[in-house]
Amino acid sequence: DTAVSQTPKYLVTQMGNDKSIKCEQNLGHDTMYWYKQDSKKFLKIMFSYNNKELIINETVPNRFSPKSPDKAHLNLHINSLELGDSAVYFCASSAWGRGTTYNEQFFGPGTRLTVL
Amino acid sequence: GNSVTQMEGPVTLSEEAFLTINCTYTATGYPSLFWYVQYPGEGLQLLLKATKADDKGSNKGFEATYRKETTSFHLEKGSVQVSDSAVYFCALSDDASGGSYIPTFGRGTSLIVHP
Numbered sequence: 001d002t003a004v005s006q007t008p009k010y011l012v013t014q015m016g017n018d019k020s021i022k023c024e025q026n027l028g029h030d031t032m033y034w035y036k037q038d039s040k041k042f043l044k045i046m047f048s049y050n051n052k053e054l055i056i057n058e059t060v061p062n063r064f065s066p067k068s069p070d071k072a073h074l075n076l077h078i079n080s081l082e083l084g085d086s087a088v089y090f091c092a093s094s095a096w097g098r099g100t101t102y103n104e105q106f107f108g109p110g111t112r113l114t115v116l
Numbered sequence: 117g118n119s120v121t122q123m124e125g126p127v128t129l130s131e132e133a134f135l136t137i138n139c140t141y142t143a144t145g146y147p148s149l150f151w152y153v154q155y156p157g158e159g160l161q162l163l164l165k166a167t168k169a170d171d172k173g174s175n176k177g178f179e180a181t182y183r184k185e186t187t188s189f190h191l192e193k194g195s196v197q198v199s200d201s202a203v204y205f206c207a208l209s210d211d212a213s214g215g216s217y218i219p220t221f222g223r224g225t226s227l228i229v230h231p
Contacts, residue, residue, distance in 0.1 A: 041224040103209045107159035
């Protein structure tokens with residue numbers, strides 16, 4: 001049973017389009033994240049939600065909007081796609097709470113976005 | 117702010133060679149330290165972790181020791197296999213927001229193991 005799942009796995013689209021990526025976790029975690037990984041494998045955190053509340057919002061164009069309908073889901077909507085948005089996007093989750101058992105991240109398989 | 121520096125790759129080795137991937141960090145608090153591995157076409161997965169000074173994390177033959185005095189967490193394996201070919205990420209996390217552990221990742225080191 002997949003712990004963190006994302007759909008779609010591949011997304012090819014034209015510049016200017018709007019697209020969404022969905023993420024679901026069945027680990028019972030309270031915190032979810034979106035990361036962007038570029039072609040050199042550099043991983044950058046974009047957003048983090050805890051119990052449907054936004055807690056991290058890094059410097060990301062406002063064309064990117066996360067939405068968390070419940071604590072098991074965190075979707076990423078991207079408006080007016082640009083060539084530079086091409087990357088692999090990873091969803092992740094972790095438990096919430098003080099103490100060292102709460103700091104491991106569980107990653108989804110990634111969504112490879114290609115903007116033409 | 118926090119930062120993680122790891123050696124640039126790719127690291128290319130022959131099977132059964134000894135592996136070291138260096139990682140150093142700066143942190144404002146007392147962080148936990150991690151190594152994550154990313155196999156081709158997959159997401160990252162935790163390889164090992166250490167939560168306090170002198171702790172040694174180990175898994176699948178890989179080891180790393182939390183060295184507070186040198187702010188380092190170097191990854192080692194005595195004998196690598198072709199199946200170890202992947203990208204390895206050093207990371208740290210500390211309590212940034214009352215229970216929210218915001219991770220900081222290094223840039224990743226690609227390991228290529230030849231038969």
